[in-house]
Amino acid sequence: MTGLDDFGAGDDHRSALSALLTAYAEEAGLTPAGSKRTRGLLRASLVSRLLAEAAWRRFPEHAGVTLPNPVFVTGLPRTGTTALHRMLAADPAHQGPELWLTEVPQPRPPRETWPDDPIFVTLREAYRSAGLDGVHHMGPEQVEECWRLLCQSMTSVSFECTAHIPSYSRWLSEIDWTPAYRRHRRNLQLIGLNDPGRRWVLKNPSHLFALDALLSVYPDATIIQTHRDPRTAIASVCSLNTRASAGWSTVFEGAVAGRAQLELWSRGLRRFRAERARHDPGRFIDVRYEDFVASPQRTVESIYDRLGVRLTGPARAAMASFQEQTMRGTAKPAHTYQLSDFGLTPGDVDRAFA
Numbered sequence: 001m002t003g004l005d006d007f008g009a010g011d012d013h014r015s016a017l018s019a020l021l022t023a024y025a026e027e028a029g030l031t032p033a034g035s036k037r038t039r040g041l042l043r044a045s046l047v048s049r050l051l052a053e054a055a056w057r058r059f060p061e062h063a064g065v066t067l068p069n070p071v072f073v074t075g076l077p078r079t080g081t082t083a084l085h086r087m088l089a090a091d092p093a094h095q096g097p098e099l100w101l102t103e104v105p106q107p108r109p110p111r112e113t114w115p116d117d118p119i120f121v122t123l124r125e126a127y128r129s130a131g132l133d134g135v136h137h138m139g140p141e142q143v144e145e146c147w148r149l150l151c152q153s154m155t156s157v158s159f160e161c162t163a164h165i166p167s168y169s170r171w172l173s174e175i176d177w178t179p180a181y182r183r184h185r186r187n188l189q190l191i192g193l194n195d196p197g198r199r200w201v202l203k204n205p206s207h208l209f210a211l212d213a214l215l216s217v218y219p220d221a222t223i224i225q226t227h228r229d230p231r232t233a234i235a236s237v238c239s240l241n242t243r244a245s246a247g248w249s250t251v252f253e254g255a256v257a258g259r260a261q262l263e264l265w266s267r268g269l270r271r272f273r274a275e276r277a278r279h280d281p282g283r284f285i286d287v288r289y290e291d292f293v294a295s296p297q298r299t300v301e302s303i304y305d306r307l308g309v310r311l312t313g314p315a316r317a318a319m320a321s322f323q324e325q326t327m328r329g330t331a332k333p334a335h336t337y338q339l340s341d342f343g344l345t346p347g348d349v350d351r352a353f354a
Contacts, residue, residue, distance in 0.1 A: 006053050007050060010179070012153055012155075013046075016175075017154045019171040019172075020042070022168075024165060027164055027165055029251030030249055031250060034163075034245070034249050045152055045154065048152050052152060055107075061193065063186075065192060067218070068220065069220050070221050071200070071223075071307070074207040074226070075225050076269060077233060077237040077240070077265070078232070078233045079226040079227065079228040079289050083326070084203075084296075085143065085201060086143055090318040091314075092314050092315065092318060093315065094198060094200070095192055095195050095198040097144060099123070099140045100120050100123045100124075101191050102187075103123065105190055107192075109194075124140050146202045147206055149187045150177075150181075155177055158206065160264055161237075161241045164251045164260060173267070178217060180213075207272075208265075212275050215279060222283055224284075224287060225286050226289060228289035230353045231349045234344065235337055235338055235339045238342040238344075239337035242257050255344075259342075285306050287299055
């Protein structure tokens with residue numbers, strides 16, 4: 001597909017890929033459609049890795065790009081991380097990883113050229129047909145989660161969010177994510193090559209699983225943790241992930257998916273709490289979902305106060321524009337769910353997160 005064959009030094013991604021393939025073959029119960037989609041996901045990660053390696057050789061100056069004081073938004077899925085991330089990234093002084101550039105890593109081209117880029121156009125059409133409106137809007141021009149950069153190392157809980165692969169889950173929980181975050185950083189240096197000086201704002205619930213590794217690679221990072229009732233968050237993430245993977249598996253549905261997602265995210269939050277306790281409390285900012293929904297602007301102002309930076313007029317205007325666009329898109333198809341749809345009770349969630 002790419003005409004490339006250099007996946008980079010080391011073989012960390014090969015052991016991860018081996019663990020993934022074994023789990024998919026022996027545990028996932030993939031349907032023909034699921035097998036096709038899974039192959040596509042894995043192939044896309046390998047293609048991104050090849051493209052990153054080629055771009056690093058083409059633009060060796062990326063290695064000199066600094067990433068001062070990045071901000072990472074994390075928390076359980078469905079706790080407001082996406083809206084908060086996109087609002088912070090609207091500040092002209094900030095930058096986030098646009099979806100298409102996480103799939104096709106390269107120095108960010110001038111935005112006015114994107115509609116004429118055949119790769120951008122192809123991805124735009126693909127995401128228009130993704131079928132997740134009302135659950136999670138995705139477009140190639142949007143800043144998005146940075147898990148696709150971790151997928152270049154095959155090190156991501158995203159694989160577990162759409163398939164029943166418990167052996168990979170166990171394998172992933174025991175490895176050191178630091179090499180994956182080093183690659184993550186090099187990708188940001190590449191993507192931001194043409195935008196020096198703009199602070200990176202990133203978001204990914206899976207950062208819960210590797211805080212120590214993240215901070216070893218980004219020692220001056222600030223971490224924003226979002227908080228919401230786990231009962232609501234788990235019901236919502238189960239609905240999102242089973243809808244995203246509908247028809248892919250004879251196993252990953254109902255109670256099996258519910259138990260897997262409850263175990264995954266409760267384990268991630270427990271690990272994050274334990275690792276957070278070892279770091280400077282001043283590095284962390286807590287945001288309650290209810291506070292953010294009630295007053296997004298006030299929440300952002302408090303974050304800027306904690307960061308010690310001024311919320312400028314252009315930033316306020318850009319954030320207000322983002323909010324207006326978001327409100328215009330609130331008329332969405334109905335999306336209803338409850339814990340019992342996934343074999344879970346409120347007591348199950350309370351015990352898992354105790």
